[in-house]
Amino acid sequence: MPTHALEPAMLNALIALDDLPRQNASQVKNKWGEVVRLVRQSGSVAVTNHSAVEMVLVDASTYRQLTEDVQALKDRERAVLQELEQRFDARLAVLQQPDAARKVTALFDTRGKLGRRPKAGASF
Structure with missing residues (x-):
């Protein structure tokens, strides 16, 4: 296999963690429907706790x-x-x-x- 094969497409399409839309943990818990719509719209959402990103939701x-x-x-x-x-x-x-x-x-x-x-x- 050639060592110059193309990189997988998704790796180039990922958004930097700091650029993701954010929702705090309370919003995720209380407004799940809105969070799901945001994930579907943007592809992923950073979930924060005390302003620190703790996880990322992806579709x-x-x-x-x-x-x-x-x-x-x-x-x-x-x-x-x-x-x-x-x-x-x-x-x-x-x-x-x-x-x-x-x-x-x-x-x-x-x-x-x-x-x-x-x-x-x-x-x-």
Whole structure:
């Protein structure tokens, strides 16, 4: 799976917590119908207690989308980790070949000297 996959759509559409419409806990308790209308209208409402946001109410479709987006991110993370594991295993297999120690020793013995001139520029 490509590591440059698009981010789930809902994550980009969420409103910052400080920008959400607010209702205090008493309003939620006493005027539930109004709160439900506000949630349906805006998608989510911050519930406050003593002016501090304690929770956010979201409509069911927003919650479903959030859970789908989280699962998509987990799936993408799992695919990226599997790809990294495969690459690691392939490199480890090269290092475990019988002549790997000899090749590493030969590399260190060159002390940074090249066997032939590098090809670059117009001559390449």
